[in-house]
Amino acid sequence: MCTMRDTMPMSASAARAHPTGCRLRDAIRRSTFWGVLLLALVPTVARSTPVYSARAGRTCDNCHLTPNTWVNPKLFDRKCSLSCQACHVDPSGGSMRNASGRFYQRATLPAVATSPRPTQDWDRDFLGLFVRKDHATTYTDSLPQGPASAAQRTEPQFAPKDIWALGRPLDEASVHAFFQGRYGVLQADPALRFGWDLRLATYWAGSVAVFPMQADANVTAHPLEHFTLLANVGVRARAGGFRDTRGDPRTPYFRELYVLLHEAPMQTYVKVGRFLPAFGLRLDDHTALTRRLFELDASLPETRVTGIELGLAPNYPFASISYFAGGSRTEAPPSWNVFEPPEGHGAALHLGWRDEGWSLGGSVLARRRPLAHGGDATSVAVFATFNPWKYWRNLPLTWLAEVDVGSRTRSSGQRTQQLAFHQEIDWLAGNGVNFLLAQDWSDADTEVADDHDFRLTAGIQFTPAPGVALDTRGRLLVPAGDRTDADFIVQLRLYN
Numbered sequence: 001m002c003t004m005r006d007t008m009p010m011s012a013s014a015a016r017a018h019p020t021g022c023r024l025r026d027a028i029r030r031s032t033f034w035g036v037l038l039l040a041l042v043p044t045v046a047r048s049t050p051v052y053s054a055r056a057g058r059t060c061d062n063c064h065l066t067p068n069t070w071v072n073p074k075l076f077d078r079k080c081s082l083s084c085q086a087c088h089v090d091p092s093g094g095s096m097r098n099a100s101g102r103f104y105q106r107a108t109l110p111a112v113a114t115s116p117r118p119t120q121d122w123d124r125d126f127l128g129l130f131v132r133k134d135h136a137t138t139y140t141d142s143l144p145q146g147p148a149s150a151a152q153r154t155e156p157q158f159a160p161k162d163i164w165a166l167g168r169p170l171d172e173a174s175v176h177a178f179f180q181g182r183y184g185v186l187q188a189d190p191a192l193r194f195g196w197d198l199r200l201a202t203y204w205a206g207s208v209a210v211f212p213m214q215a216d217a218n219v220t221a222h223p224l225e226h227f228t229l230l231a232n233v234g235v236r237a238r239a240g241g242f243r244d245t246r247g248d249p250r251t252p253y254f255r256e257l258y259v260l261l262h263e264a265p266m267q268t269y270v271k272v273g274r275f276l277p278a279f280g281l282r283l284d285d286h287t288a289l290t291r292r293l294f295e296l297d298a299s300l301p302e303t304r305v306t307g308i309e310l311g312l313a314p315n316y317p318f319a320s321i322s323y324f325a326g327g328s329r330t331e332a333p334p335s336w337n338v339f340e341p342p343e344g345h346g347a348a349l350h351l352g353w354r355d356e357g358w359s360l361g362g363s364v365l366a367r368r369r370p371l372a373h374g375g376d377a378t379s380v381a382v383f384a385t386f387n388p389w390k391y392w393r394n395l396p397l398t399w400l401a402e403v404d405v406g407s408r409t410r411s412s413g414q415r416t417q418q419l420a421f422h423q424e425i426d427w428l429a430g431n432g433v434n435f436l437l438a439q440d441w442s443d444a445d446t447e448v449a450d451d452h453d454f455r456l457t458a459g460i461q462f463t464p465a466p467g468v469a470l471d472t473r474g475r476l477l478v479p480a481g482d483r484t485d486a487d488f489i490v491q492l493r494l495y496n
Contacts, residue, residue: 049084049087049088049093049094049282049283049284050281050282050283050383050385050400051385051398051400051424051426052087052104052109053082053083053084053086053087053354053359053385054082054354054358054359054385054386054387054398054400055387055389055398055428056082056086056104056108057082057354057355057356057357057387057390058120058356058357058387058389058390059118059119059120061107061116061118061119062104062107062108062118063086063087063100063101063103063104063107063108064100064103064146064182064183065116065143065144065145065146065181065182065183065184066143066145066146075266075314075315076265076266076314077175077176077265078266078314078315079176079267080315081267081313081314081315081316081318081354082316082354082355082356082359083267083313083318083354084282085262085267085269085313086100086101086313087100087101087104088101089193089220089228089230089260090230090256090260090271090275091260091262091267091269091271091309091311091313091320092271092275092276092277092278092282092309092311092320092350093278093282094276094282094298095197095216095218095230095232095255095256096193096195096218096220096230096232097195098178099165099178099182099183099186099187099188099189100178100183102183102186102496103115103183103184103186105466105467106184106186106466107136108121109432109463109466109469110134110431110432110463110464110465110466110468111125111126111129111130111430111431111432111433111462111463111464111465112130112134112432112464112465113134113136113137113431113466114134114136114465114466115136115183115184115185115186115466116136116137116143116144116184117134117136117137117431119143120393121431122137124396124428124430124431125430125431126429126430126431126432126433127430130430130431130432134431136184144184146158146179146181146182146183147179147180147181147182152181153179153180153181154180158180158181160180160185160186160187160188161185162185162186162187162190164193164194164195164496165186165187165190165192165193165194166187166190166191166192166193167187167190167191167192168187168189168190168191169189169191169222169223169224169225170191170223170224171224171225172225173189173225174225174226174263176263176264176265176267177189177225177263189222190220190222191221191222191223192219192220192221192222193218193219193220193222194218194219195217195218195219195495195496196215196216196217196218196494196495196496197214197215197216197218197493197494197495198212198214198215198216198493198494198495199212199213199214199215199491199492199493199494200212200213200491200492201213201489201490201491201492202489202490203487203488203489204487204488204489205485205486205487205488211237212235212237213237213299213491214234214235214237214299215234215235216232216233216234216235216255217232217233217234218230218231218232218233219231225263226261226262226263226264227259227260227261228259228260228262229258229259229260230256230257230258230260231254231256231257232254232255232256232257233252233253233254233255234252234253234255235248235251235252236248236250236251236253236299236300236301237299250301250332250335251335252335253301253332253335253336254274254304254335254336254338255274255301255304256273256274256275256276256304257273257274257338258271258272258273258274258275259271259272259273266312266313266314267312267313267314268310268311268312269310269311269312270308270309270310271308271309271310271311272307272308272309273306273338274304274305274306274333274338274341275304275305275307275309276296276298276303276304276305277296277305277322277324277327277346277348277365278309278311278320278322278348278350278363279294279296279348279350279363279365279379279381280294280296280363280381280383280402280404281383281400281402281422282298283422285457286298286299288422288440289420289421289422289440289441289442289453289455290381290402290404290420290421290422290440290442293404293406293418293420293442293444294365294377294379294381294404294406294418294420295327295329295367295374295377300332301332301333301335302327302328302329302330302331302332302333303327304326304327304333305324305325305326305327305341305346306324306325306326306333306338306339306341307322307323307324307325307326308322308323308324309321309322309348310322311350316353316354316355317351317352317353317354318350318351318352318353318354318361319349319350319351319352320348320349320350320351321347321348321349321350322347322348323345323346323347324341324345324346324347324348325341325344325345326341326342326344326345327341327342327344327345327346327367327369328341328342328343328344328369328373328374329373329374329375330372330373330374331373342369342373343369343370343373344367344368344369344370344373344374345367345368345369346365346366346367346368346369347365347366348363348364348365348366349363349364350362350363351363352383354385356390357386357387357388357389357390357391358384358385358386358387359383359384359385360383360384361382361383361384362380362381362382362383363379363380363381363383364378364379364380364381365377365378365379365380365381366378366379371409371411371413374408374409375408375409375410375413376408376409376415377406377407377408377409378406378407379404379405379406379407380404380405380406381402381403381404382402382403383400383401383402383403384400384401384402385398385399385400385401386398386399386400387399389428396427396428396429397425397426397427398425398426398428399423399424399425399426400423400424401421401422401423401424402420402421402422402423403419403420403421404419404420404421405417405418405419406418406419410445416445416446416447417445417446417447418442418443418444418445418446419442419443419446420440420441420442420443421439421440421441421442422438422439422440422441423438423439424436424437424438424439424457425437425438432462432463432464433460433461433462433463434460434461434462434463435459435460435461436457436458436459436460436461436473437456437457437458438456438457438458439454439455439456439457440453440454440455440457441453441454441455452479453477453478453479454477454478455475455476455477455478456475456476457473457474457475457476458473458474459471459472459473459474460472467494467495467496468493468494469491469492469493469495470490470491470492470493471490471491471493472488472489472490472491473488473489473490474486474487474488475487475488475489
């Protein structure tokens with residue numbers, strides 16, 4: 001069975017009135033047309049983390065070394081998963097990566113690997129430019145092996161050499177914790193972990209802007225098994241540049257701050273604190289219309305809420321439910337005090353099935369708040385991915401799509417409907433070289449004519465080495481009226 005996490009040896013692991021129905025038909029027609037076109041083209045790049053999740057099921061050693069003598073345990077104790085928590089400390093995805101995510105970052109993503117390359121990627125060097133330069137790959141039958149038993153993980157050859165992850169929890173490791181030795185030299189289950197995520201952007205749209213798109217510093221403290229505290233401090237990106245970013249009174253701030261109770265049977269967890277509600281596909285592109293229209297733009301402090309989330313991910317199914325305070329459309333929460341969010345409350349339900357070559361899921365997000373904070377809103381998402389690469393080794397394409405429908409309150413107090421659609425297809429041309437073609441469509445108010453947006457994105461992402469990525473994207477936006485906009489953005493990302 002292909003896995004994202006290790007198995008355990010113990011168990012062995014927006015004017016005119018316009019009918020809503022016509023809007024919906026238009027959306028379906030456009031989506032169908034572009035769906036067929038996208039699938040017919042040879043396209044694209046993406047850094048949206050759902051793409052990584054959709055791809056990883058093709059081979060187990062994407063995310064860890066594979067002792068072939070181990071067998072999968074019963075479901076209750078199994079850690080095999082393609083859910084977000086397979087690679088991130090936050091079970092809902094985003095922010096700091098755990099040992100499995102860091103291994104994937106080092107072994108699978110880059111053109112030159114620093115952890116053993118997955119066996120299916122040995123001969124996938126782009127245009128022959130990086131042949132045999134990833135010295136961590138053996139290219140022999142003597143594949144790197146992790147410990148074959150619980151006792152072996154303490155042996156010297158499996159000792160970590162990891163300056164960004166230190167120590168071990170004070171108590172004994174549980175059977176549900178990450179297992180030392182399965183991630184090469186990385187500390188599998190550290191007591192203290194440090195990280196960062198820096199993105200510098202150059203943006204062309206009539207004029208040129210250079211600004212920090214993201215600057216986050218992360219730390220996790222894991223003094224005891226089943227208990228982790230995560231703090232993610234970040235700045236609010238300002239397209240005006242570095243001076244505007246420094247002068248923003250809401251920068252820096254806690255993007256996330258929560259306590260996580262985890263490492264439990266069936267990958268069950270409880271999260272309490274400030275976070276982003278789980279809804280739809282958590283795309284890395286925060287400007288995606290499915291994210292921005294439904295108040296889920298991860299770059300904005302306003303999207304953060306304070307509450308509790310419970311979830312589980314036993315192998316292929318996943319589910320989470322949350323209740324929270326805050327989530328104002330107009331007011332950002334305090335930068336540092338997570339216990340005084342803006343007035344209002346809400347809840348979210350997020351569930352589905354992530355299999356080795358496909359996934360299907362749905363989400364519901366309800367917000368109840370005063371009109372001054374945006375009024376009530378209810379949103380529903382249906383999303384899916386398909387990875388034919390799992391079934392045909394010469395077809396390294398990955399497709400994902402999401403349809404969102406919601407109701408919201410206008411500033412007048414009246415209710416209206418909104419729609420959004422996103423799909424993209426990715427072609428992994430070679431190790432570290434990824435191409436993308438994506439389509440976004442939205443209608444911010446189905447009772448207002450000609451307020452829709454249509455955007456087509458094409459891009460290339462190059463990951464030369466672990467923690468370094470260059471992302472270039474050209475975008476064509478067709479908004480309401482006679483004006484059509486185009487822009488081009490280049491991002492340099494450094495992270496660990």
